Amino acid sequence: MIGGQAGTPAVAARTQSVAASFALVVEDDPHVRRPIVELLKVHGMRVREAANADEALAAIQTCVPNLVIADIMMRGKTEGFDLCWNIKTNPATSGCYVILLTGLGERGDIENGREHGADQYLVKPVSLNLLWEIITKLGVIIQPGGTNLN
Numbered sequence: 001m002i003g004g005q006a007g008t009p010a011v012a013a014r015t016q017s018v019a020a021s022f023a024l025v026v027e028d029d030p031h032v033r034r035p036i037v038e039l040l041k042v043h044g045m046r047v048r049e050a051a052n053a054d055e056a057l058a059a060i061q062t063c064v065p066n067l068v069i070a071d072i073m074m075r076g077k078t079e080g081f082d083l084c085w086n087i088k089t090n091p092a093t094s095g096c097y098v099i100l101l102t103g104l105g106e107r108g109d110i111e112n113g114r115e116h117g118a119d120q121y122l123v124k125p126v127s128l129n130l131l132w133e134i135i136t137k138l139g140v141i142i143q144p145g146g147t148n149l150n
Helices: 009-017 030-042 053-062 080-089 107-115 128-138
Strands: 022-026 046-050 067-070 097-102 120-123
Touching: 022 030, 022 053, 030 046, 030 128, 046 053, 053 067, 053 080, 067 080, 067 128, 080 097, 080 107, 097 128, 107 120, 120 128
Parallel strands: 022 046, 022 067, 067 097, 097 120
Antiparallel strands: none
């Protein structure tokens, strides 16, 4: 795992500044994406889905999520590292938590995730219980009413 620990001033300040209360799941494989979407909905989160980083960037223009869970290698012009960088360097979206969930597990890949601003970097396969534990530790704000925003 990379990123700040829940409860630190930076994480607490960022949590308080989040305006939207939904997650964006960015994954080109629907068999991987669906269980993550269902996990988030079961826990009361509203969810939007994107099959690639280009779709995610377009979705973020209409409503900024407070959590993005993204694969790195996807179809389209933009990869997950660049999606993360775009989110973290844009003042309008920089408070969004980004979890990179990928099959790339080499040390250089993890460092690349850190350099692109990922709050967490997880190597597939990851249990849904572990994913939820990490989301909770990040301090993501959850409001009732799990609704799919697609």
